[in-house]
Amino acid sequence: MTYSRASEKLVIIDHTGVPDALRGQGYGKVLGEHAVAAAREGGWKIVPLCPFFKALSIRHEEWQDVIQ
Incomplete structure (x- = not known):
């Protein structure tokens, strides 16, 4: 997952990538859950x-609650 900070309280997530061999196994969702928890x-x-x-x-x- 790539992101940039727009400000101290705002992050822009611009890409979520999972290797082809792992696609469809829920790893992208896990990355999303981690981002939400961190936010x-x-x-x-x-x-x-x-x-x-x-x-x-x-x-x-x-x-x-954390999505703008």
Whole structure:
């Protein structure tokens, strides 16, 4: 997962990548869950520019507290 800091309290996730051999096994979701947990712990918000992460964030309403 690649990201950049837009400010002290805002992170932009722009890419989530998983090796081809591991695709479809839930590793991308695990990366997303880690990002959400880190955002909650750090008190910041995520701008989901990555299409995969954005789709995950839409499907997981419980993540909306950290999604901008």
